[in-house]
Amino acid sequence: MNSTRITLACALALGASFAHAQATGKLKIGLMLPATGTYASLGTAIENGFRLYVAEQGGKLAGRDVEFFKVDDESDPSKAVDNANKLVKRDNVDVLVGTVHSGVAMAMAKVAKENKTLLIVPNAGADAVTGPMCGPTIFRSSFSNWQPGYAMGEVMAKKGLKKVVTITWKYAAGDESVGGFKEAFEKGGGKVVKELALPFPNVEFQALLTEIAAARPDAVYTFFAGGGAVKFVRDYAAAGLKDKIPLYGAGFVTDGTLEAQGDAASGMFTTLHYADSLGTPRDNAFRLSYAKAYKLQPDVYAVQGYDAAQILAVGLNAVKGDVSKKAEFAAAVRKARIDSPRGPFTLSASHNPVQDIYLRQVGGKDNKYVSVASKALADPGRGCRMQ
Numbered sequence: 574m575n576s577t578r579i580t581l582a583c584a585l586a587l588g589a590s591f592a593h594a595q596a597t598g599k600l601k602i603g604l605m606l607p608a609t610g611t612y613a614s615l616g617t618a619i620e621n622g623f624r625l626y627v628a629e630q631g632g633k634l635a636g637r638d639v640e641f642f643k644v645d646d647e648s649d650p651s652k653a654v655d656n657a658n659k660l661v662k663r664d665n666v667d668v669l670v671g672t673v674h675s676g677v678a679m680a681m682a683k684v685a686k687e688n689k690t691l692l693i694v695p696n697a698g699a700d701a702v703t704g705p706m707c708g709p710t711i712f713r714s715s716f717s718n719w720q721p722g723y724a725m726g727e728v729m730a731k732k733g734l735k736k737v738v739t740i741t742w743k744y745a746a747g748d749e750s751v752g753g754f755k756e757a758f759e760k761g762g763g764k765v766v767k768e769l770a771l772p773f774p775n776v777e778f779q780a781l782l783t784e785i786a787a788a789r790p791d792a793v794y795t796f797f798a799g800g801g802a803v804k805f806v807r808d809y810a811a812a813g814l815k816d817k818i819p820l821y822g823a824g825f826v827t828d829g830t831l832e833a834q835g836d837a838a839s840g841m842f843t844t845l846h847y848a849d850s851l852g853t854p855r856d857n858a859f860r861l862s863y864a865k866a867y868k869l870q871p872d873v874y875a876v877q878g879y880d881a882a883q884i885l886a887v888g889l890n891a892v893k894g895d896v897s898k899k900a901e902f903a904a905a906v907r908k909a910r911i912d913s914p915r916g917p918f919t920l921s922a923s924h925n926p927v928q929d930i931y932l933r934q935v936g937g938k939d940n941k942y943v944s945v946a947s948k949a950l951a952d953p954g955r956g957c958r959m960q
């Protein structure tokens with residue numbers, strides 16, 4: 574054998590053993606979630622759900638032990654690229670999982686694309702992530718901001734409501750939730766007469782509540798979540814508006830928050846891809862397992878974290894744990910039917926869940942299932958060109 578041949582043989586052997594190590598060593602998962610701020614409890618529920626699924630698989634995915642690397646993203650878009658790069662470049666993770674805040678998630682999508690890293694979004698609904706920013710390595714286990722908003726627009730138009738004021742935080746999630754709502758509500762004959770907003774994560778609602786009282790609409794549509802949602806719903810009731818102008822919203826406004834909202838939330842109607850009383854064997858088993866593990870009831874965020882792990886497992890099983898096989902990973906996920914506690918779902922061509930959106934009503938400490946507001950609702954995936 575001449576020396577060129579020997580070098581080539583060595584390189585091939587080295588390459589093969591590297592690939593083998595990649596598929597058999599610990600699977601590095603980068604969790605980028607909020608651990609502080611108004612969305613902190615959402616981050617915890619997502620991580621709990623994700624870890625629960627992994628634990629149910631004996632702590633391994635596709636035969637590989639799992640190792641977690643964590644960053645608190647603080648729901649701060651200005652730190653998002655640096656935070657994502659810590660996981661991708663410093664820790665060399667195999668997959669990024671995150672996050673809650675739409676602005677942060679868009680930065681993660683950019684980093685994931687540039688580095689061809691797998692990304693699974695377990696909450697943030699930024700329409701762009703499965704729209705113009707979509708990509709073969711980017712998947713979402715949650716929803717697009719458009720989805721629950723659109724479903725509620727249909728519900729409220731069918732109820733015969735005509736004049737609605739919207740109120741939200743001024744960033745992608747609020748804007749797009751209101752956008753989806755308005756699209757369906759106005760198509761159904763209603764009119765959004767005023768769009769109110771305040772910067773994220775401000776909770777000084779008083780001046781805006783005064784504007785709502787003065788506008789005297791038939792109803793209000795809102796997007797808030799986490800700690801901000803708790804305060805908004807309480808302030809709305811304290812301002813004397815609860816019994817005068819009914820408050821509707823994307824279901825985040827009452828999910829994981831009812832304990833703290835108490836009576837202020839009672840009777841509220843919201844739309845979301847999960848409810849506390851689905852009563853299916855799949856959801857019952859999940860809720861029991863979650864309650865046993867964490868001494869807590871799950872919410873929509875826990876479900877989305879659990880399903881992010883399920884999506885990862887589907888892809889990894891198809892490539893026998895070898896994350897370098899991105900095309901095969903994606904092909905398997907695209908074909909899959911995810912057996913979610915919310916009900917089974919598939920992913921659209923732009924990798925967003927195609928799912929039933931439920932109408933729920935708050936009763937006691939639960940978001941009780943009322944009906945299916947929108948069956949198998951698919952985000953339109955506007956602007957997505959899957960490369």
Ligand code: PHB
Binds near residue numbers: 697
């Ligand atoms: C978002 O920023 O996309 C977002 C945050 C919290 C939610 C839902 C959406 O509950």
